[in-house]
Amino acid sequence: xxxxxxxxxxxxxxxxxxxxxxxxxxxxxxxxxxxxxxxxxxxxxxxxxxxxxxxxxxxxxxxxxxxxxxxxxxxxxxxxxxxxxxxxxxxxxxxxxxxxxxxxxxxxxxxxxxxxxxxxxxxxxxxxxxxxxxxxxxxxxxxxxxxxxxxxxxxxxxxxxxxxxxxxxxxxxxxxxxxxxxxxxxxxxxxxxxxxxxxxxxxxxxxxxxxxxxxxxxxxxxxxxxxxxxxxxxxxxxxxxxxxxxxxxxxxxxxxxxxxxxxxxxxxxxxxxxxxxxxxxxxxxxxxxxxxxxxxxxxxxxxxxxxxxxxxxxxxxxxxxxxxxxxxxxxxxxxxxxxxxxxxxxxxxxxxxxxxxxxxxxxxxxxxxxxxxxxxxxxxxxxxxxxxxxxxxxxxxxxxxxxxxxxxxxxxxxxxxxxxxxxxxxxxxxxxxxxxxxxxxxxxxxxxxxxxxxxxxxxxxxxxxxx
Numbered sequence: 001x002x003x004x005x006x007x008x009x010x011x012x013x014x015x016x017x018x019x020x021x022x023x024x025x026x027x028x029x030x031x032x033x034x035x036x037x038x039x040x041x042x043x044x045x046x047x048x049x050x051x052x053x054x055x056x057x058x059x060x061x062x063x064x065x066x067x068x069x070x071x072x073x074x075x076x077x078x079x080x081x082x083x084x085x086x087x088x089x090x091x092x093x094x095x096x097x098x099x100x101x102x103x104x105x106x107x108x109x110x111x112x113x114x115x116x117x118x119x120x121x122x123x124x125x126x127x128x129x130x131x132x133x134x135x136x137x138x139x140x141x142x143x144x145x146x147x148x149x150x151x152x153x154x155x156x157x158x159x160x161x162x163x164x165x166x167x168x169x170x171x172x173x174x175x176x177x178x179x180x181x182x183x184x185x186x187x188x189x190x191x192x193x194x195x196x197x198x199x200x201x202x203x204x205x206x207x208x209x210x211x212x213x214x215x216x217x218x219x220x221x222x223x224x225x226x227x228x229x230x231x232x233x234x235x236x237x238x239x240x241x242x243x244x245x246x247x248x249x250x251x252x253x254x255x256x257x258x259x260x261x262x263x264x265x266x267x268x269x270x271x272x273x274x275x276x277x278x279x280x281x282x283x284x285x286x287x288x289x290x291x292x293x294x295x296x297x298x299x300x301x302x303x304x305x306x307x308x309x310x311x312x313x314x315x316x317x318x319x320x321x322x323x324x325x326x327x328x329x330x331x332x333x334x335x336x337x338x339x340x341x342x343x344x345x346x347x348x349x350x351x352x353x354x355x356x357x358x359x360x361x362x363x364x365x366x367x368x369x370x371x372x373x374x375x376x377x378x379x380x381x382x383x384x385x386x387x388x389x390x391x392x393x394x395x396x397x398x399x400x401x402x403x404x405x406x407x408x409x410x411x412x413x414x415x416x417x418x419x420x421x422x423x424x425x426x427x428x429x430x431x432x433x434x435x436x437x438x439x440x441x442x443x444x445x446x447x448x449x450x451x452x453x454x455x456x457x458x459x460x461x462x463x464x465x466x467x
Contacts, residue, residue: 001128002041004061005032008068008075009048024174026183026233027096028067031120033167038125045175049078055175056087063091063128065116070098070366071390073106080110091131093143095120097198098386100157101368107146115144118158118202119188121167159203163188163210168218171225182222183233186215186247190235192265194290195302196330198368199235209240212247219256230260237262241272248275248282261286266306269314273321280321285434287318288359290328294349295342298333315354324431325356331409332363332398334371339400347413351420356428360413361391362406 007024028044036042045055056064064083068076080092095116099106103115116124123142130138137145142158144151160166169183187210189203219230238244251258264287269276291311293299299306318325329350332338350358365372365381366389375381380397388395392410394403418425452458
């Protein structure tokens with residue numbers, strides 16, 4: 001079958017806006033590769049409702065699929081609405097975390113034919129097979145359809161038993177003119193249960209990992225394309241420290257000289273300083289670590305299971321082995337600590353220690369999370385305008401201040417934290433450039449948005465948003 005898969009043309013703010021162009025969602029690339037491996041003609045495009053018709057006319061698909069996150073769901077919804085109005089016989093499907101958790105709303109709002117709840121690498125090709133044989137209502141758990149007012153196949157989220165058979169992503173999957181950095185995934189899932197994160201709910205607490213050999217094979221293939229810098233898309237690469245140790249040893253043994261960045265945790269860094277040194281020797285240039293808050297009570301409510309002493313120790317370890325480090329901070333807690341006193345205390349915490357770059361977001365209750373269930377049950381969701389669920393807007397009613405006041409702390413936190421670094425910001429910038437963690441244009445765009453917000457009085461969100 002001819003299959004057109006769409007990664008929405010995002011106009012969201014936040015960290016996404018600092019990157020040039022439009023990022024192709026990694027999930028849609030893996031699903032495309034799986035469908036291609038099953039013998040179908042597949043192409044991935046970046047589109048929205050303004051240009052989807054052009055792609056349909058050019059590629060003449062029999063099935064159109066869209067993947068989205070919560071902040072881009074409105075783009076996916078509008079694409080499907082337009083397609084169903086102009087091409088009613090064209091089968092459509094939506095996937096991703098948002099569609100997985102809110103599939104009933106997605107059906108009602110978009111008119112889509114199918115929703116993929118969970119991972120699509122197995123069930124999407126199975127759906128294509130069924131459609132090829134003339135069966136529009138197959139029994140495929142995870143591929144949900146609505147018939148005569150009832151939802152079918154919605155009892156469970158589709159998950160792969162093993163990641164050993166993940167398809168290899170290739171450059172011919174994307175439309176001419178589009179580029180993407182190689183996507184490397186060594187694992188899926190996370191054994192931790194942070195209240196604001198949908199990962200554990202989406203993967204139902206399961207954690208699966210590929211073999212070291214399979215990942216090395218992917219990297220060798222991408223190196224042959226000319227790539228030398230990689231970002232690992234694992235939610236936490238260092239969960240299995242024995243795996244990481246073997247991986248690093250293989251990179252060194254085979255003389256695979258690459259620069260790579262990944263995500264980790266404070267407690268792992270503290271418990272495995274020798275491993276951090278081995279990672280540096282194997283080419284690791286940067287670790288991204290989520291602290292979220294320097295307030296013990298907030299950390300406890302988020303289930304972070306870390307403390308200030310561990311944070312200080314982790315900074316020292318990374319500085320000693322010369323691995324750059326980015327840290328994630330969240331404005332807001334969703335509970336009684338949403339007051340100016342505690343938010344300012346959190347900002348002071350991030351000013352106090354020699355963190356690397358601090359990437360700040362506004363607490364956002366994403367569907368599927370413990371936080372979402374709590375805020376919704378307390379009737380504190382202000383709206384479901386999903387385009388504002390982009391980590392720069394406050395979309396819930398805080399208990400100790402207005403939503404607009406909490407939201408204004410985002411640019412204020414950036415200004416206070418970075419001005420507090422003084423001249424130390426210069427070597428930090430240089431290290432980030434050499435580690436390929438940040439590009440000069442990303443820094444310039446962020447600084448420009450901050451200037452427009454703090455000096456010219458413009459909205460921080462609008463200053464960041466892609467046009």
